Amino acid sequence: MLLFLPTPYFWAKFQELLKNFHQEELIEAGCDEAGRGCLAGPVVAAAVILPAEFYHPLLNDSKQVTEENRYELRGFIQEKAVAYAVAMVSHEEIDEINILKASFKAMHLAVEQLQQQPKLLLIDGNRFIPYRGIPHACIIKGDSIYASIAAASILAKTYRDDHMKQLHESFPHYKWNSNKGYGTADHRKAIMAHGLSPYHRRSFQCFSSEEQLELDL
Numbered sequence: 106m107l108l109f110l111p112t113p114y115f116w117a118k119f120q121e122l123l124k125n126f127h128q129e130e131l132i133e134a135g136c137d138e139a140g141r142g143c144l145a146g147p148v149v150a151a152a153v154i155l156p157a158e159f160y161h162p163l164l165n166d167s168k169q170v171t172e173e174n175r176y177e178l179r180g181f182i183q184e185k186a187v188a189y190a191v192a193m194v195s196h197e198e199i200d201e202i203n204i205l206k207a208s209f210k211a212m213h214l215a216v217e218q219l220q221q222q223p224k225l226l227l228i229d230g231n232r233f234i235p236y237r238g239i240p241h242a243c244i245i246k247g248d249s250i251y252a253s254i255a256a257a258s259i260l261a262k263t264y265r266d267d268h269m270k271q272l273h274e275s276f277p278h279y280k281w282n283s284n285k286g287y288g289t290a291d292h293r294k295a296i297m298a299h300g301l302s303p304y305h306r307r308s309f310q311c312f313s314s315e316e317q318l319e320l321d322l
Contacts, residue, residue, distance in 0.1 A: 123164060123165070123249075123250065123251060123252040123255055124250060124251050124252065125155065125157060125159060125251075125252050125253075126157075126251075127225065127227055127242055127244075127251060128225070131223075131224035131225040131240075132154060132221065132222075132223045132224045132225070133154065133223055133224075133225045133226070133227055133253055134152045134153060134154045134188075134216060134219060134223035134225075134226055134227065134253065134257075135152070135153050135154075135155070135227045135229075135247070135251055135252070135253025135254035135255070135256060135257045136150065136151070136152045136153075136212045136215065136216065136226055136227065136228050136229065136254065136257050137150065137151060137228075137229040137247075137248055137254050137255075137257040137258040137261055138150040138151075138208045138211055138212060138229075138261055139167070139258070139261035139262040139264075139265045140261075140265045140285075140286065141204055141208050142287065142288075143285065143286035143287050143288075143306070144286055144287065144288045144292065144296075144305055144306060144309050144311050145196065145269075145272075145279070145281065145286040145302065145304045145305045145306060146196060146265070146268065146269050146272060146281070146285075146286040146304055147193040147194055147195050147196055147199070147211075147265070147268065148193065148194050148199060148204065148207050148208050148211050148265075149191060149192070149193040149211060149261045149262075149264050149265035149268070150191070150192055150193070150208065150211035150212040150214070150215045150257075150261055151189065151190065151191045151192075151215055151256075151257040151258070151259075151260035151261040151264070152189065152190050152212065152215040152216045152218075152219055152223075152226075152257060153182065153186055153188075153189045153253050153256040153257045153260065154186060154187040154188045154189070154219065154221060154223055154253065155182075155185070155186055155187060155252055155253045155256060156185065156186075156187055159185055159186075159252055159256075160252075161178060161181050161182075163177065163178055164178060164252060164255050164256065164259070165248075165249060165255055166246070166248040166249040166255055166258055167248070167255075167258040167259050167261070167262040167263075168258075169249070170259070172266075175259055175262060175263050176263055178256075178259045179259055179260060179263045182256045182259060182260060183260075186256065187221060188219045188220045188221040189219070189256075189257075189260060190215045190216070190217075190218035190219050190220075191215060191260050191261065191264045192211050192212075192214035192215040192217075192218060193211060193264075193265070193268070194207040194208075194210050194211045194214070196304055196305065196306045198210075199306050199308065200306055200307050200308040203308070204306075204308075204309075205232070206234070209233060209234040212228070212233070212236070213234075213236045215257075216236055216239070217236075222239075223239065224239065224240070225239070225240050225241065225242065226239055226240070226241035226242070227241070227242055227244060227247060227251055227253055227254050228241050228242065228243045228244065228247065228254075229244065229246075229247040229248045229254045229257070229258065230243055230244075230245065230247070231243050231245050265285070266285055269281045269282070269285045269286050270282045272304055276302050276304070278295050278298070278299050279292055279295045279296070279299070279302065280292060280295065286304075288311070293311070293312070296311055296312065297312070
């Protein structure tokens with residue numbers, strides 16, 4: 106009789122597999138957002154309900170996936186998902202209600218647009234505002250644990266990236282086609298040179314204290 110003895114490599118790869126469910130009784134939707142830490146543009150969220158047999162070897166937290174693979178995954182997710190939706194909250198509303206509430210609102214809007222309503226929400230992170238009495242579970246680093254949250258992170262990231270690339274055409278000096286609105290060195294240098302665009306978040310610290318001092322002089 107031959108026995109299979111798992112190697113350390115086998116266990117490492119097995120532990121990398123994303124879980125398909127948090128539980129198996131209720132229909133689950135994974136929820137995640139993109140753009141929370143950006144200096145410009147909207148925050149975008151997605152909600153995804155996946156079938157029981159869903160699997161793609163590249164699926165992971167969007168930050169761990171190359172841009173090319175993210176777009177490959179987006180097509181696969183949209184084709185195979187039971188339901189999915191993407192929603193955004195503008196930079197103006199982020200300034201009005203703060204980024205945390207805007208992130209939750211974007212998730213709420215995404216869930217509201219799902220063609221099939223879930224009975225449990227899996228939220229990436231440690232906080233959430235309940236949505237219409239639907240139970241939820243907050244999971245730190247959930248996008249690297251559950252397939253539905255990882256799928257939501259892929260959709261949110263790619264849809265937001267597309268939006269920032271469109272804005273880049275009107276404001277090329279900020280290089281949003283590459284930095285996507287995050288506070289990179291080249292983005293901050295462009296702000297120093299050209300000022301804030303209509304799409305920058307005024308409630309965010311778009312300048313470092315040293316840069317602000319230089320502007321005030």
